[in-house]
Amino acid sequence: MEGVEPLCVGLHECSLNHIQTAEVKIDSNIVVLATNYEGALLARDAVHARWSAITPNSLAATVGPRDLILRIARGNHRLRLICWDLTHTPLLANWLRATRFNPDQPSCDPIAIQLAVPNFVAALERVETALIGPKQRLPLLIMSGVVEILSHLFTMESSPGLTPIPGDVAEPIARLIEAVKQERAASWPLKDAAEIAGYSPFHFSRVFKATVGFGFHEFVDRCRTELAVEKLLTTDAPIDYIATACGFGTTQGLRESTKEYLGLVPSELRAETEC
Structure with missing residues (x-):
């Protein structure tokens, strides 16, 4: 992971021949945004029985405190994680408290999931551009894209899918x-x-x-x-x-x-x- 205060950014890649299970603990006030480029995994909160599918070419986000159980599928995986502490972004923290992902209360829908196409293409491009730009501008540029993503992701019904459709279809x-x-x-x-x-x-x-x-x-x-x-x-x-x-x-x-x-x-x- 590459730590960039108050952000932590990391790209994770692997290839699996067998399904693997993992447990992930997310501390209080920590937001995790995952861009899942390749591969699929299932995720659920430890206190909720229902699995959510994080499909290829999708975005997923959650807010701690959260204990997640992951089931990682066979095949190639490529996933970028962006994590940060809400105490560094008080305006975003206040906004989240007005959504169903209020970090102060348990959520019945602990993970927000959407296909990246078409709603998030421009914001993701800004994040990708920021990651190869000057280090001193990295946190600000990343957060500009992240805030735009979350403003949609946390207010839409979760909809994992396998049919990414461009926004300019005739x-x-x-x-x-x-x-x-x-x-x-x-x-x-x-x-x-x-x-x-x-x-x-x-x-x-x-x-x-x-x-x-x-x-x-x-x-x-x-x-x-x-x-x-x-x-x-x-x-x-x-x-x-x-x-x-x-x-x-x-x-x-x-x-x-x-x-x-x-x-x-x-x-x-x-x-x-x-x-």
């Missing part, structure tokens, strides 16, 4: 994206999707991938996996029921998707802390 593609998210279990043949977006199937495939960053069939699969992961973490529904309800058809299809995107299979998303 209306026909945006309309299709919304339709898929409303009907994730539908079959979604390419021809029907192209018709909704107003393109020929061939042209649609090129436009969609250039716009979103991955192909349409992968997008549908990611949407289904998002919904399935939410149900696995928040309900007691059987895995085979979730697979069918989310459009996979078979538990094997669901298993392959959660393992590809998260490094975890459905049973591991529900397992107890011992791995």
Whole structure:
């Protein structure tokens, strides 16, 4: 970790062949902001039973005092942590007390999570630029980006996801994206999707991938996996029921998707802390 008073900034990278469990103690008044570039992990407060999924290309934040349990998935991981003491930022501390992350009271939603795209791109770019700039300006520039991130992150409903969508998507593609998210279990043949977006199937495939960053069939699969992961973490529904309800058809299809995107299979998303 690189200590920069009152900030502590560190980039953490590793590659895991097996799931690992860790316990993290966050002291009172300490804020932790994580930018998760690669890999997935589950996190929960020691006093709350529900796991939260911190997916690739997402942001997560919490405020101490907090005892966290982490389940770190297989695969490559790259994560940047920014930590600081709220006593150095009294205005931010006062603002947090007006949110559900009030450090003076236990929270029923201990970790805030959002995809980095599209809402946080500009602020993250400022933070990244600050990290390679002059040391004497580092704390101020980092905090300018951090405060902007937290002002959104701590006031939005947590929404971990697997479908980062740019903010400048053309209306026909945006309309299709919304339709898929409303009907994730539908079959979604390419021809029907192209018709909704107003393109020929061939042209649609090129436009969609250039716009979103991955192909349409992968997008549908990611949407289904998002919904399935939410149900696995928040309900007691059987895995085979979730697979069918989310459009996979078979538990094997669901298993392959959660393992590809998260490094975890459905049973591991529900397992107890011992791995």
